[in-house]
Amino acid sequence: MAADYEVAAGRSDSTERYWAEVVRAYESAHPGINIEVEIVSWDHIDRQVADMVKAGEAPDMAQIASYAEFAERGDLYRVDSLLSIPVEANFLPALAEEGRYQGTQYGMPFTSSTRLLFYNEQAFARAGIDKPPTTWAELKSAAEQLKDRTGIAYPMAVPLGPEEAQIEAMAWMLGGGGGYTALNGSYEIDSQKNVDSLDWVKENLVKTGLTGPVPPERLNRKDAYAAFVRGEVGMVNGHPSLLQPARAAGIDVGKVPVPGREGKSRAAPAVVDWIMAFKRNGHPQEIGSFLDFLFSDENVREFAARNNLLPVTVSVTQQMEADDRHRDLREFLHELPTSVLPPVGKTSWGAVGDSTKRTIGSAMTDEGSPAKALRRIAGDASLAEQAHEE
DSSP: OEEOOOOSSSOOOHHHHHHHHHHHHHHHHSTTOOOOOOEEOTTTHHHHHHHHHHTTOOOSEEEESOOHHHHHTTOBOOGGGTSOHHHHHTBOHHHHHHTEETTEEOOEEEEEEEOEEEEEHHHHHHHTOOSOOSBHHHHHHHHHHHHHHHOOSEEEOOOOSTTTHHHHHHHHHHHTTOOSBOTTSOBOTTOHHHHHHHHHHIIIIITTTOSOSSOGGGOOHHHHHHHHHTTOEEEEEEOGGGHHHHHHTTOOEEEEOOBBSSSBOSOOBEEEEEEEEBSTTOOHHHHHHHHHHHTSHHHHHHHHHHHTOBOOBHHHHHHHHTOGGGGGGHHHHHHGGGOBOOOTTSTTHHHHHHHHHHHGGGGGSSSOOHHHHHHHHHHHHHHHHHHHHO
16 A cells, blocks of 8 residues: 655556566566555545554555554564565664564655745745745734735635645644644644644735635645646745656745745654554565665655655665756755654554644634634544543
8 A cells, every 4th residue: 555646636646656666676686476556545544544554454554654553463564574684784773663562663755745835936026025034923914915916816825725734734733833742742732832723824824815715624735836836826834756747837936944834843743654564474485575666766866856856775875865867856955954754653653633624624614713623633633542541
């Protein structure tokens, strides 16, 4: 089971082609081992895999957003029981560490990214904006100028639809000095800092008509990025995959660190997507053989380059940093060490991330509020934590 990495809305088969090419090359070199890959939208894949595991129908491998709850239940193979030593040792150390549960690595990083604020340089020029924003107040001012002077549809796109709302919300929470967890690792989802941050977004961007014609709770990341490619978005928190299609469409893309309430956000949100191998069906030798092949330099580099995402291995990171063809990634590679991941090592994160996807957008509606939405997610987090303690 693998996630769909298409950037823009509409049908594209880039993800399918990548996996088809990998599988074809692997099977030709390993007759007798057959690999079937099912591609699933990010909207559904985490819950679908969880439901399959509960039903006793786990796939051999899954490439999703969290692994810890499966590791806790003993569903997964240890990484060191699958991969050869050179492949295991080649993961970026910080990412490999995030793949550990109780000191043992079960999650293998597949790809990573962080966020920068993307802005349409042509739209900024038309609006007479001399420099990109570094604070929320400057961001609001830029959005107002974009709306008043250019009529652009989405002065500041805020995608809080279910596709990846947990990361968009995290960007704003971090910008206000909050986040999902406290320094001790415990959840503080409904902290006053987080409530205040999302209140600012609602009062200053949503209610003032600066977020565009599609309400944030219905705007998915993919749709926001597609609108940016069409020239309809002035600003959006973007990951590196957006650069290639935007430039191909003739958009001059500017990018700066994500603004915070008083200045540059203390950290940008980072995302690591994981591969894990389930014990249920057996096949450890075959799984290990395929994963060694998948994490070869050629395949890691091809996926990162094709999707303009950050590689997860030391060797490919060094290769892409030194290659001018991938200079667009350097700002993201430099941002990554100070970026903050969601609490992927918590066994409850799968449930909490899913709750955030489904719930946080309601904070921006007339009937809802950030305090209500965050309390509901915090309640789901408590239930998930209790379930794992029992």
